Amino acid sequence: MNINFGYARVSTNEQTADRQIAELLKYVTDERYIYVDSASGVTNDRPDLNALKRAIRKGDHLYIHELDRLGRTKEVIKQELEYFRDQGVIVHFLDVPTTMIQFGEYGKFEKNILELINTLLIEVLTVQAEQEYLRSSKRRSEGILEAKKRGVKFGRPRYTYPIEMNQWYQEWKSGKITAVAFRKRLNLSNSGFYKIIKRYEEERMF
Structure with a gap:
């Protein structure tokens, strides 16, 4: 029996994936099959994504809330998508409606057309996701630089010993x-x- 899996990601431990999980549960019947990482989308060091890859099988469906939850750069997204497709896993992005269509409802011709549309859409969206990530990184770096010029200190304050x-x-x-x-x-x-x-x-x- 094929299983519906879900994958969610937040960038830091301070963020919550509750909203993503709530949406994924509309398609994934058991929360045990939803894997959640707290990690950057540009790294391959994502323990839950790696665990998901070990658990998922050919014919299973993978639901992801948004395209950039799978990765923040075109290279990473493409690499992950190719992995799942090579494994025979059907990937759905909740923010890309055409990927939510169940191919089994259509004939071979319609299926090929939908796959072509999805490929083109994802190509465009991965570029947009990467550009937005680069813009955000640039704004963040510029903001940190300006703050440092004003004397703002970053990172945890140095521990102060008590008098005792x-x-x-x-x-x-x-x-x-x-x-x-x-x-x-x-x-x-x-x-x-x-x-x-x-x-x-x-x-x-x-």
Whole structure:
């Protein structure tokens, strides 16, 4: 039995794919078959997309909310589409109506015409998606440059040691408090704690 899969993508962990998922559930009957990545559309390092490729089979249908969710450049989109087509997977984009037509309802001639139309449409839309991505990247870079000129700082602020840092550090090293207790006092995650401790110890050497 063929399965309807869905794929959604957001660029950062701060964004939510809820809207995409809600639309995909109109075509995908089980949310378990919807794969969601929080990653840039220009990278191949997308764990859920890779997992989807391992799960999907010939004859299955793949629904994607928008063309640029599959990729942000023409090269990436083309590469992914070719992969799924080579696997015999039927890809549908919710924002490209002609890809939503079920070919089984038509004869061979009509099917060939629709495939040609979809190929041409996707070619045009992938170029548009890439151009929009490049424009957005340029605007973002220009905005960051101007902000830096005004003295705006980017990235996470540097961690500031509490005034009790040396006392707590000595208590930890002598075994009076555990690493967990020390970490909680510093209000740090486990990985963050050891990064800060390493930095603190390196600074103490000078």
